[in-house]
Amino acid sequence: MNIIQIDRNCGKTPSQLLAEAMDFHAAGELEAAETAYVAVISRGYRVIDVLPLLAGISSANGDFEIALERWSQLLELQPSHLFGLMEKAALLHRLGRWSDAVRHLEMAEQIDPFNPATLLNLGVALLDAGRGHEAAKVLRRLADIQPGNPLVEHQIRRVSSALVPFWHIPMLNDQARNDAFEKAIQQAISAHGSDASVLDIGAGSGLLSMMAIRAGARSVVCCESVEIIAEMTKRIVSINGYEDQIRVISKNSKELVVGEDLNKRADVLVSEILSCDLLSESVLNTFEDAIDRLVHEDAAIIPRSITAMGCLIESDVLAKYAFVDRVSGFDVSPFTELASTRLPVHGKLTSWRRLSEDHDLIQIDLRARRHEGTYQKLSLPVTADGTAVGIMQWIRVDVAEGVEFSNPPDDYSDGGWLQVVHTFSRPVVVRAGDAFELLAGHDRTSLILMPAHK
Numbered sequence: 001m002n003i004i005q006i007d008r009n010c011g012k013t014p015s016q017l018l019a020e021a022m023d024f025h026a027a028g029e030l031e032a033a034e035t036a037y038v039a040v041i042s043r044g045y046r047v048i049d050v051l052p053l054l055a056g057i058s059s060a061n062g063d064f065e066i067a068l069e070r071w072s073q074l075l076e077l078q079p080s081h082l083f084g085l086m087e088k089a090a091l092l093h094r095l096g097r098w099s100d101a102v103r104h105l106e107m108a109e110q111i112d113p114f115n116p117a118t119l120l121n122l123g124v125a126l127l128d129a130g131r132g133h134e135a136a137k138v139l140r141r142l143a144d145i146q147p148g149n150p151l152v153e154h155q156i157r158r159v160s161s162a163l164v165p166f167w168h169i170p171m172l173n174d175q176a177r178n179d180a181f182e183k184a185i186q187q188a189i190s191a192h193g194s195d196a197s198v199l200d201i202g203a204g205s206g207l208l209s210m211m212a213i214r215a216g217a218r219s220v221v222c223c224e225s226v227e228i229i230a231e232m233t234k235r236i237v238s239i240n241g242y243e244d245q246i247r248v249i250s251k252n253s254k255e256l257v258v259g260e261d262l263n264k265r266a267d268v269l270v271s272e273i274l275s276c277d278l279l280s281e282s283v284l285n286t287f288e289d290a291i292d293r294l295v296h297e298d299a300a301i302i303p304r305s306i307t308a309m310g311c312l313i314e315s316d317v318l319a320k321y322a323f324v325d326r327v328s329g330f331d332v333s334p335f336t337e338l339a340s341t342r343l344p345v346h347g348k349l350t351s352w353r354r355l356s357e358d359h360d361l362i363q364i365d366l367r368a369r370r371h372e373g374t375y376q377k378l379s380l381p382v383t384a385d386g387t388a389v390g391i392m393q394w395i396r397v398d399v400a401e402g403v404e405f406s407n408p409p410d411d412y413s414d415g416g417w418l419q420v421v422h423t424f425s426r427p428v429v430v431r432a433g434d435a436f437e438l439l440a441g442h443d444r445t446s447l448i449l450m451p452a453h454k
């Protein structure tokens with residue numbers, strides 16, 4: 001059978017076709033509009049004006065790949081088409097292709113470096129692409145151009161909280177912690193004299209460095225590995241008038257070089273990089289490296305040692321985070337194998353009950369040159385009948401001679417450290433008077449706490 005196709009557009013001029021397409025478009029007849037727009041550009045008429053309209057129709061229909069193709073055609077014809085770059089980037093972002101979105105927005109930025117929409121979208125895309133520090137810089141540039149813009153303010157706060165852990169603020173407000181460190185710093189400076197060179201690893205706000213100056217040190221070098229925090233350290237050091245005495249280096253301590261970043265090895269090392277579970281902030285690697293390369297043999301090391309303490313606990317609420325059994329009539333119990341082994345908790349805001357005496361679980365001397373992963377069997381005297389969900393663990397810090405700091409779960413509520421419940425792989429029934437056999441140790445970056453017998 002012969003099919004004779006009739007070109008209904010034959011005889012119309014491209015401008016008539018375009019007018020018709022726009023009428024269809026305005027009336028919401030997208031299919032007819034699309035056909036007519038395609039006919040317009042197939043005649044080579046106002047291609048650069050029509051491709052965005054076609055891309056818009058494809059997007060409205062949910063045909064995102066076709067829309068992308070149309071934006072690409074446009075950008076091939078006119079690579080510096082700002083609107084095309086922005087719209088294609090927005091679509092790429094929506095499709096989760098963040099690196100491609102960033103690439104297009106960077107091209108748009110080169111064309112118009114002060115365009116607020118470009119900078120805002122670039123900041124957001126950089127953050128989503130995992131490039132938070134670059135996002136922060138772009139957004140701060142935008143804040144200078146558009147001070148007071150609430151969207152910019154929102155994105156800046158979003159970037160900051162993605163890069164800076166929440167515990168910095170409660171940690172700074174923890175007066176007991178601050179006082180303990182200040183006392184230790186004062187002792188070290190008075191023992192080594194005001195010429196002592198002080199190295200503060202993990203400066204944060206610069207608090208410990210400023211304490212060292214207040215204690216009489218003439219100069220301090222501090223380093224901070226998170227760029228956005230290091231910028232804040234500099235700002236805070238400066239508003240407190242210490243910029244001539246405190247050198248802030250935006251680097252991880254592993255990258256510090258004696259002779260470049262520090263004039264000589266330090267006489268006093270102060271470093272508060274302790275996580276709730278003691279080890280996860282790479283504390284052993286950092287101290288070993290600092291002791292090897294950055295400080296004198298007889299340097300004061302603050303803190304001197306750290307201990308994980310803990311007890312066996314029962315908790316209905318935490319059991320629901322640790323174990324699962326039958327749900328809505330189905331056996332989903334194997335999912336317990338995927339449960340979190342570490343539950344950060346606020347001991348005073350969580351309901352739990354001690355089932356054993358408190359015990360030192362692992363003690364680590366931070367002045368040692370080397371630490372190997374280790375574990376041992378401990379016997380915890382059980383003090384109450386119950387079903388143990390795991391070990392409630394907290395820390396005790398031996399900051400200096402006679403200066404100690406701890407965050408016990410029933411007596412510490414306003415600091416940066418939470419307690420951590422190390423869950424068992426299944427509930428364990430215990431009886432008062434038993435000795436609970438626990439394997440306690442570490443692998444250098446995490447604590448190992450589990451029942452000795454299955």
Ligand SMILES: C[S@@+](CC[C@H](N)C(=O)[O-])C[C@H]1O[C@@H](n2cnc3c(N)ncnc32)[C@H](O)[C@@H]1O
Nearest residue numbers: 202203204207223224225226252253272273286
């Ligand atoms: C717990 S905060 C303490 C901040 C401040 N020293 C204080 O006591 O208020 C630790 C800081 O150290 C930084 N940090 C951790 N390990 C580091 C390292 N090896 N080199 C440089 N900075 C580090 C973290 O980014 C974080 O800002």
